[in-house]
Amino acid sequence: MKYLMFVVKDGSTVTEADREAAPDIEKWFADVNGRGKWVIGDRLRPVEDATTVRVRSGELLLTDGPFTESKECIVGFDVLECDDLDEAIEIAAGHPMAYGGSIEVRPFWPIDEG
Amino acid sequence: MGSEAAAVLAAALAAERLRVVAGLIRVTGDWELAEDCVQDAAERALERWPRDGVPDNPAAWLTTAAHRRALDVLRRRRVEAGKLREVQAMTEREPAAVSGSDDRLALLFTCCHPALPPAGRVALTLRTVSGLSTREVARAFLVSEATMSQRLLRTRNKIAHAGISFRVPPPHRWAERTAGVLAVVYLLFNEGYAATEGEGLRDDLAREALTLSRLVAELLPDHDEAHALRALLLLQDSRRAARTDAAGDLVPMEEQDRSRWDRQMVTDGLAALEAAWRSGNPAGPYRLQAEIAAVHATAATYADTDWARVVACYDALLDVAPTPVVALNRAVAVGFRDGPGAGLEALAVVASDDRLAAYPLVPAVRADLLRRAGRTSEAVPAYQEALAVAPTEAERRFLRRRLRELGVS
Structure with missing residues (x-):
């Protein structure tokens, strides 16, 4: 199954202990990729560089910034190929941002499935 | 004759239902199918046993009937041959060997998976592990059958869509996942225990929780x-x-x-x-x-209660589960060990915790300690405050009784 990991910076305060316990991102990637679980992923430029696109009544409407104003913002993403949710959770729990922010794990909804 | 068959059926269901349901879910991944097939087998039994006589091995009869039903449904759905063979194989084996304790344990862990919404975990456990009907689960939680039906559907859907596997967790997750299973059973018990006379099925929730706790202790x-x-x-x-x-x-x-x-x-x-x-x-x-x-x-x-031991247990409990409610209960125990004055001192420390600001038992505990201390003029307003925030009618009746005893009508 494919899962999308939203890597989220959520403005929560991080204890020194959690900061130190956070795994190294390079090691995380080497492990996940080495096991053939990583499909694609990257960092994202900050929300200041985002453009939100809408079309209303035939008119193109552009907004500078993210689609929603909030403390949380998506700073990266990874697409994983996992056996099940438990495996995706294990991988997410090994990501450094799980220690300082949060990771949202969302299953893909294949187009041919109801 | 009909009632004898019904009694035998109830016993056979109690013994075999969970194994059959768990085994069918493992093989087919279809929760509703599993529950429906066992339900169907039970209905057939009620129809045939009074007429043809109760079979020698009612549990085996039930298991076989449920598996045959599953095969029929799956064939009609043109499910792939591999799955059909697996169900077929289940049918041909001895019922006891069909699925050991692992399927039941896997079912319990899956129902209580922490990625499921808490209300969904509880509902699904009652529906699938305890075998209550959707209507019964709905009544137990004081919601409409349609609402409960939706809740169960959403929970089963998340299992399917999010890819929650039907299995026992790996050893390094064992501690937190078993804690999750126990939490569901405890929650169920408290739902039932807090219920009072006249709340119908809610009383039975405590019984279901007791049965579940026996199963969990047996499986773990x-x-x-x-x-x-x-x-x-x-x-x-x-x-x-x-x-x-x-x-x-x-x-x-x-x-x-x-x-x-x-x-x-x-x-x-x-x-x-x-x-x-x-x-x-x-x-x-x-x-x-x-x-x-x-x-x-x-x-x-009551006078013989070893309050020193009770306080010591609360102290230990505060070390492993430091919650304000535990601290509140400790203050009550201190009030019995060292007298109401000491209890009120302990309570003052506890009650300053913001998390207890809206907790209805705080004024009730204070009122009780004041009453025991003989400080009636202070106890009365405390009881009135407790009465205003008490969540159940039974508790309100009890607090009004206390007020009457203190001469307030």
């Missing part, structure tokens, strides 16, 4: 907290008959007729508590709570 024989939870539920529920009077009013433990406590449940509870101690692990939160319940269960009278 080496898990000390599973035994401890079973002990806690048995010891608490042993007081059920004495907890309310003929009018349905709550009777505080101090005034309960101890001869009405269920001695068998106390004996079983103490045995389960001993099983928890045999592990040699340091006591977890359920064991400490069970210890407290055991102190009460073994005291000949």
